[in-house]
Amino acid sequence: MQIKHTYLLLLGLILLSSFTVIQETEVASTEIKLISTQTEFEVGQPVVLTFSTSSEVQIDLYCSNSYGSTVISSSLKNNTLEFSIPETITKKIGAINWTLLDDNKSLSGKLHILPKPEVAIMETYIGPPSIESGGKDFTTLVVIPTDSLDNPVPTHTLVIAKFQFLDSEEGFDIFTKNLIAYRNIYSKPESGRMLVSSESLGINSKEYTINVMPAIPTDFEISATRPHDYADGNQVTTFWTTIIKDEYNNVVSDGTFVTFFIKNGKGHILKTTGTTIDGVANSKIIHPDFADNWNIKAYVDGMSESNRISLSYKQVIKDFNVEFSEHNRLIEIGPLQSFMGQMIPDGMHIKLKIYRNNSLVNTLTKTSFNGYTSFKLKPAIYENGHYNFSIETAGLSKEFNSIKLW
Amino acid sequence: MVSLNKNILRTILIASYIMIVALIISGVSALFSYLNTGADRSTMLHTEIKKVDQYAPKMDWEPLQNEGRPMDDQTLNAIQHDYLDAWYVKQIAYKSNKTAGIKDYYTDSARKNLFDFIDLNKAQGISIEATTLHHNPTLEYFSQDGQLAVITDRNVVEYKRVFKAKELILETTETSTYQMVFLLEDGFWRIRHLVKDKADIYNNEPQQIEVNSLNIKGINYYPQANPWNMFGDEFSAEIIATDFKIIKDAGLNSVRLFVQYEDFGKEHVDAKKIEKLKQTLDAAEANNLKVVLTLFDFFGDYSVMNWTLNQRHAEAVVNAVKDHNALLAWDIKNEPNLDFESRGKDNVIAWLDSMIDLVKSTDPMHPVTIGWSNTESASILKDKVDFISFHYYEDLESFDSAITTLKAEIPNKPLVLQEFGISSYSGFWKPFGSSDEDQANYHKKIQEQIAANKLQFMSWTLYDFTDVPTAVVGSRPWNRNTQKHFGFIDKNGTKKEAFQYISKQ
Numbered sequence: 001m002q003i004k005h006t007y008l009l010l011l012g013l014i015l016l017s018s019f020t021v022i023q024e025t026e027v028a029s030t031e032i033k034l035i036s037t038q039t040e041f042e043v044g045q046p047v048v049l050t051f052s053t054s055s056e057v058q059i060d061l062y063c064s065n066s067y068g069s070t071v072i073s074s075s076l077k078n079n080t081l082e083f084s085i086p087e088t089i090t091k092k093i094g095a096i097n098w099t100l101l102d103d104n105k106s107l108s109g110k111l112h113i114l115p116k117p118e119v120a121i122m123e124t125y126i127g128p129p130s131i132e133s134g135g136k137d138f139t140t141l142v143v144i145p146t147d148s149l150d151n152p153v154p155t156h157t158l159v160i161a162k163f164q165f166l167d168s169e170e171g172f173d174i175f176t177k178n179l180i181a182y183r184n185i186y187s188k189p190e191s192g193r194m195l196v197s198s199e200s201l202g203i204n205s206k207e208y209t210i211n212v213m214p215a216i217p218t219d220f221e222i223s224a225t226r227p228h229d230y231a232d233g234n235q236v237t238t239f240w241t242t243i244i245k246d247e248y249n250n251v252v253s254d255g256t257f258v259t260f261f262i263k264n265g266k267g268h269i270l271k272t273t274g275t276t277i278d279g280v281a282n283s284k285i286i287h288p289d290f291a292d293n294w295n296i297k298a299y300v301d302g303m304s305e306s307n308r309i310s311l312s313y314k315q316v317i318k319d320f321n322v323e324f325s326e327h328n329r330l331i332e333i334g335p336l337q338s339f340m341g342q343m344i345p346d347g348m349h350i351k352l353k354i355y356r357n358n359s360l361v362n363t364l365t366k367t368s369f370n371g372y373t374s375f376k377l378k379p380a381i382y383e384n385g386h387y388n389f390s391i392e393t394a395g396l397s398k399e400f401n402s403i404k405l406w
Numbered sequence: 407m408v409s410l411n412k413n414i415l416r417t418i419l420i421a422s423y424i425m426i427v428a429l430i431i432s433g434v435s436a437l438f439s440y441l442n443t444g445a446d447r448s449t450m451l452h453t454e455i456k457k458v459d460q461y462a463p464k465m466d467w468e469p470l471q472n473e474g475r476p477m478d479d480q481t482l483n484a485i486q487h488d489y490l491d492a493w494y495v496k497q498i499a500y501k502s503n504k505t506a507g508i509k510d511y512y513t514d515s516a517r518k519n520l521f522d523f524i525d526l527n528k529a530q531g532i533s534i535e536a537t538t539l540h541h542n543p544t545l546e547y548f549s550q551d552g553q554l555a556v557i558t559d560r561n562v563v564e565y566k567r568v569f570k571a572k573e574l575i576l577e578t579t580e581t582s583t584y585q586m587v588f589l590l591e592d593g594f595w596r597i598r599h600l601v602k603d604k605a606d607i608y609n610n611e612p613q614q615i616e617v618n619s620l621n622i623k624g625i626n627y628y629p630q631a632n633p634w635n636m637f638g639d640e641f642s643a644e645i646i647a648t649d650f651k652i653i654k655d656a657g658l659n660s661v662r663l664f665v666q667y668e669d670f671g672k673e674h675v676d677a678k679k680i681e682k683l684k685q686t687l688d689a690a691e692a693n694n695l696k697v698v699l700t701l702f703d704f705f706g707d708y709s710v711m712n713w714t715l716n717q718r719h720a721e722a723v724v725n726a727v728k729d730h731n732a733l734l735a736w737d738i739k740n741e742p743n744l745d746f747e748s749r750g751k752d753n754v755i756a757w758l759d760s761m762i763d764l765v766k767s768t769d770p771m772h773p774v775t776i777g778w779s780n781t782e783s784a785s786i787l788k789d790k791v792d793f794i795s796f797h798y799y800e801d802l803e804s805f806d807s808a809i810t811t812l813k814a815e816i817p818n819k820p821l822v823l824q825e826f827g828i829s830s831y832s833g834f835w836k837p838f839g840s841s842d843e844d845q846a847n848y849h850k851k852i853q854e855q856i857a858a859n860k861l862q863f864m865s866w867t868l869y870d871f872t873d874v875p876t877a878v879v880g881s882r883p884w885n886r887n888t889q890k891h892f893g894f895i896d897k898n899g900t901k902k903e904a905f906q907y908i909s910k911q
Contacts, residue, residue, distance in 0.1 A: 062568055062576050066584070066602040068500060068523035071532045071570055088522040095582070097605040101575050110605060125589075127551025140474065140550040144587065144599065150515050152587075152599055178546040178556045179587050179599055182474070 032059070032102055035080065040112045043093050044149055047085040047111065051100065054079065063098040065089045065113070071101070085111075093151040117157060120148040122198055122205035130211035133191040134248055139210050142182045143174075145200040152179040157200060161185075165194040165212070187212045189248040214250035222260070222298045222306040226287070231313035231394070232338055233289025234345045239272070241298060241306065243279035251279035256300055263295040264288070289348060290395025291315035317344065317394040327406050329379070333391060334372030343371030348393060355388040368393075377405060459673055461494035463537070463714045464721070468544040475548045482545070485555055485588060488595035493538055496520065497711065501535050503528040513589060513598045535710045536566040539717065539760060546585075555588045555595070563608055565760060567710060567753075577756060579608035612766040615773040615792045622734070622822050622862035623909055624660030624698070625653055630869035630897065634704075634878055637669060637682045646686055649868060650693040652895075657909040660696040660734055662824065662864050665723055667705035673715040675722035683723075687732040696734035698824075698864065699727070700777060701765075703740055704877060708749045708757040716757075717764045728769035735772055736765050737795060737824070741779035743786070755786060762790045777824050781808040785815045797825035797866075802851055809859045820862060826852060827866035830902065831891035835884040846903035849894075853910040865908065869893040 031054040041047050049061065053076070061072045061083045070089070074081045089096060093115045100107040123144040131137040141161055145153045159181040162171045165188060174181045185196065194210040226237040239260050244252045258281035262270040274283035281298075288294075292313045298306040316338045323332045331352065336344040348368040352375050354361045361382075366373045382405055389400040465486060470477050488511060495507035503524050508517050527533065540563040547556040561581045568576040587599040629649060632640045653661060663686065670679045690697050701720055727733055738761050745754050762774050773792030778784045784796040794816055798805060812821060828848040832839030840848070849865070856863050870893035879885040890897075894905040 060570065060575065062578070064566075064580070064605070066600045067519040068496075068527075069534050069536075069566060069568065070523060070526050071530065071568060071575065073530075086526060088519070088526050092519060092601075094602040095605040097580060097582075097607075099576060099578065105576065108607060125549065125554050127549065127553055129551075138550065142549055142554055150518075152601065178558065179585055179601065180547065180554075180556055182547065182549070184550065 031055075032081070032100065032107060034107060034109065039110065040114055041090065042116050043113050043147065043151055044091055044116070047090050047096075047113075049083040049085065049098065049111075051081040051083075051107070052079060053081050060101040061098055062101055063089060063096055065096045066092055066094040089113075091149045091151075115151050115154045116147055117154060117201060118147045119145040119153060119201045119203040121146050121150075122200060122203060124198060124205045124208060126196060126208045126210065129209075130213050131185075131187050132215050133187045133189060133212050133246065133250055134215045135186055135189060138184045138186040140182055140184050141196055141198065141208075142180050143176075143198045143200070143205070144180050145176065145203070152176070153200070157181075159198055159200040162197050162199065163194060164196075166190055166192055185210065189250075191215075191246075191248075191250040214252050215246035215248060217244045217252045217256060217300045217304045218247050219304045220244045220298075220306050222296065222309060224296065224309060224311055226311075228339075229312065229314055230316045230339050231288045231291050232316050232344065233287055233348055233394075235287050236284045237287060237311070238282055238284045239274075239296060239298070241276070241279075241281045244276055244281070244300070244304070245279060252276060252300075254278070256281070258283070258298050258300055260285075260296055260298045265293045270294075288313050289393075292395075314339075315395065317348075317396060320393065320396065320398075322391055322398055322400065324400075324403060328403050329377045329382070329405055330374060331377070331389070331391075332372065332374040333393070334368070336368050336371045336393065344368055344394075346370065350391065350393040353390040353392070354382070355390070356385065358388075361387075379405075459715060460711075461490050461497075461537075461714055462673060462718045463490070463493075464540045464717070465490075466540070466542050468542065470545055472545040473547045475550050475552060477545055477548050481548075481552065485557070485595045486543075489543070489557070489586075489588070489597075492597050497536050499524060500527065501533055501711070503533055510594055511596055513591065513596045516597050516600060519600075531571045533569045533572075534566055535569070536564060537710050537713045539563040539565060539714065539764070553590045557586050557588065558603075559584045559586065565710065565713070565756070567756070574752060577752065579610075579760075581606050581608045610763050612763060612790065613770060615771070617773050617793050617820055620735075620773070620793060620820050620822075620862065622660050622696075622698070622864060623658050624662060624696075624864040625658055625894075625908070626825055626864055626867045627653070627661040627663060628867060628869070628871070630871065630893075630895075630899075633869070633871045633873075634664075634666075634875050635669075636664070636686075637666075637679050641682045643682075643685045643689055647689040647692065650689050650695055653868065654693045654695055656894075656905070658695070660698060660864065661690060662698040662700060662737065664700045664703040664740065666703045667701075667716075667719060669704070670719070670723065673718040675719060675726070680723070680726045683727060684730065687727060687730045691730070691732040695732065697732045698735045698737050698775075699723075699733065700737035700740050702738065702761075705739070706745055706749065708745065708753050710753075710756075713757065713760065717761065720761060720764055721768050724765055724768045728772065733772055735793070736769070736774045737777050738762060738765065738774060740777045741797065742776060743778055743780065743783035758787060759790060762787070775822065775824075781812050784812055784821075788816050788819065791819070793820040793822055795822045795824035798823055799826065799828075802848065802855065805852070805855050806859065809855075809861065813859075821859075822862040822864065823856060824864050825866045826863070827892045829888040829891040830870075830904075831888045833887065835887050839888065842903045846907060849904045849907035853907050857910050865894075866892050867894075869895050870897045870902075872897050 033052045035050040035052050058074050058076055059081060072083045074083050090113060093113050096111040098109055099105055123146050125142040128139055131139045143159050153176060155176055157176045159174050160171050161174055161183045163185060172183055174183050191212050191214040194212055196208040196210060198205045221242045223240050224237055227235045241258055246252060254277050256276040259273045260283050272283040272285045274281040294311045295308060297308045317336050320333060320336050333350055336348055338344045346369050350366050350373050352364040364375055384406045386402045386404050389403060391398045492511035495511055499505060499508055505521060505524060508520050541559050542561055543557050543559040546558055560583045563581055565579045567574055582602050583604040585601045585603055586597055588595045589598045628636055629645055632638060670676055687697055738758055742754050742758055758776060765774055775791045775793050775795040778796045781796050784794050828840055828845050830840055830842045830845040832841055871890045874886050874889045879889045894908050895901050
């Protein structure tokens with residue numbers, strides 16, 4: 001009986017105590033007040049928010065900055081709730097908004113982490129890295145001075161942009177706005193290398209280089225050199241440009257591509273190309289193998305052109321012999337002789353056209369060797385009968401009609 | 407005799423032997439071909455790139471007046487795309503406290519700050535589910551070489567849910583102004599500097615719309631032949647027009663229609679469906695009927711990460727028909743309280759809250775409501791909606807008291823009994839169901855109660871249906887068959903007894 005009473009008493013006590021615990025938490029939430037008054041802090045400084053509270057309950061604080069949000073636990077001392085804002089948040093500039101996570105979430109506010117006028121790194125972006133001379137083209141220097149905690153400096157911080165080009169050295173005052181400071185750098189008439197640097201609050205950036213390239217080429221002249229003026233199909237004619245310059249008298253960049261267009265006597269176009277070194281481009285082409293007149297003009301595609309020059313080539317082979325033998329199936333051509341009577345250098349083209357019943361049967365092409373060449377007409381291919389032949393070389397042509405093959 | 411038996415035995419033995427061998431071979435070959443299957447070789451090349459919209463908050467660019475190089479559309483699009491991706495990966499990272507994806511959209515120095523937060527939050531079991539609903543970016547500067555851009559994004563509306571130890575401790579909507587420096591690195595526009603300039607608690611008091619003239623006497627409408635698939639291939643404007651005439655002639659003045667989320671193309675709203683919807687509204691206008699349009703039917707995903715996509719859907723639908731004369735009101739969602747248990751009550755309510763803001767900002771003219779499935783939930787968000795809608799399928803005895811309670815909670819807004827009705831099904835699956843006569847009595851009684859309580863109403867529904875999709879009431883035959891017989895007109899087109907009580911004239 002005794003034991004039963006004790007149990008009942010104990011149970012009753014436990015029940016009672018649980019009620020009191022619940023009541024305590026319900027009462028708690030009231031009367032929390034913000035004590036801290038400072039709302040602006042320099043970046044990197046510790047930030048502590050304090051609240052006075054009448055209860056002993058730990059409350060969390062939500063806070064959010066530029067990069068993210070988190071929840072901070074409090075420390076409770078003498079009815080004062082203290083929240084020390086983590087370094088992750090205090091080391092970045094910008095607004096922080098916070099809300100106290102009590103039951104009705106009525107307390108909220110803002111803090112500002114201010115940038116400090118201190119530069120650790122001159123974050124520099126410059127581009128494009130090469131520009132055209134002449135004063136129309138420009139490159140841009142963008143500087144973001146940042147402090148040791150990787151924050152941009154305050155708006156309207158002075159940045160000095162410094163440029164060196166040939167014998168001029170200049171400095172410009174620019175100011176940060178929208179996190180950055182920038183200056184457009186226009187080219188000068190001359191080409192060359194421009195060195196760029198910047199300075200803010202006593203800290204200097206690295207040296208950056210801008211290539212000021214010559215502007216587009218202006219018109220130029222061409223000339224030709226050749227060992228002789230004979231159309232021997234063997235020697236080489238070289239075309240030269242004068243020094244190609246832009247409108248500001250800068251020699252164009254090495255590698256400027258020049259195309260020489262050659263129009264021959266038949267109106268056909270031949271083409272040869274070269275690239276400039278020190279403004280001069282040259283290009284070579286082999287002589288024609290028949291008398292011809294060439295008209296030559298050079299272009300830098302889409303930009304500039306040269307004058308027009310003309311060259312004429314003299315015929316070297318005046319005449320040639322043709323002999324038929326072995327049932328007229330072996331045709332020997334030669335000697336092919338050049339301007340001094342010397343044998344034409346090997347490789348002269350000889351074309352044999354074979355006709356039967358006035359229709360072209362075949363065209364055979366061979367090159368000369370030691371001034372001679374020969375064609376052999378095989379009976380298996382060219383049946384016995386009458387054929388017409390036409391032989392062409394060096395712009396000359398000879399015809400042989402009704403030659404009987406047997 | 408003996409030899410015959412032996413032969414039979416032999417045959418059986420040989421046959422079973424062949425069968426076993428065949429089985430083994432087919433088994434081995436199945437295993438072999440299984441082991442030979444793998445990724446399609448063409449997938450190694452990553453030739454197909456599927457662009458999926460994951461994050462589509464409303465973007466309102468200020469007119470381009472930037473310093474530096476003039477901006478072109480293509481680059482601006484690329485920046486916007488990467489900027490939104492930067493937000494998306496950040497939201498995912500803070501939700502999961504994992505760093506995946508961050509490095510693509512934040513430069514080396516910037517991503518450190520995010521990693522710091524992730525470490526901090528991970529250590530304390532904090533996770534943050536967030537989304538941004540509205541951006542107003544201004545391009546401040548674009549560098550001559552096209553590699554650097556400065557953007558100020560003013561009054562970004564950010565919705566956040568903060569969890570500690572998996573428990574929701576704060577739900578907040580903030581507006582913030584961000585300044586950002588972007589660098590083009592490896593083909594990505596990455597955030598280099600990010601500074602929040604201003605931050606405030608978002609306080610949007612939407613304009614209440616005048617609803618004194620609202621006098622809804624209507625019906626929930628689906629065509630008889632294709633209920634819950636009204637705007638599908640069997641869409642027929644003629645049938646709808648005929649039905650609308652029946653409704654008008656019965657003395658009603660409005661219909662409630664449903665726009666299904668997936669059917670209408672989710673975030674990329676299908677223009678063909680919109681066209682059908684407009685034809686339906688035209689038919690309503692021709693018959694002098696007004697339309698309450700219920701959005702987000704057959705939708706159950708309220709997850710914060712997809713809010714922006716949901717909002718683009720609503721925005722497109724609302725913009726398409728907001729100027730139509732037949733439109734009466736927007737019903738944000740049908741019976742959202744049924745999703746409280748599976749999707750979380752606060753999640754659903756937050757979704758509805760922001761969706762009301764969006765619909766009101768897109769269409770400030772038409773009133774907004776939510777079709778709650780019972781009177782108990784009807785007071786949720788009562789200050790945000792313009793009139794209160796609720797459904798009632800319970801016992802008519804307790805109807806009056808439920809309305810009295812509701813009126814006490816919401817004294818100042820019109821109440822619309824948006825769905826009610828009774829099935830006249832009585833058959834194999836429900837032997838003690840109601841008859842046509844019971845249905846008629848029910849409508850007679852509730853019309854009297856509606857009149858007595860000065861309610862507006864929309865009944866369920868015009869037709870008995872021959873087929874009810876399982877998505878509506880599940881696949882249990884007693885539910886499906888019951889759902890088929892709520893109509894005032896039976897499946898043969900004959901008016902049932904209840905038709906005379908479709909409206910209290």
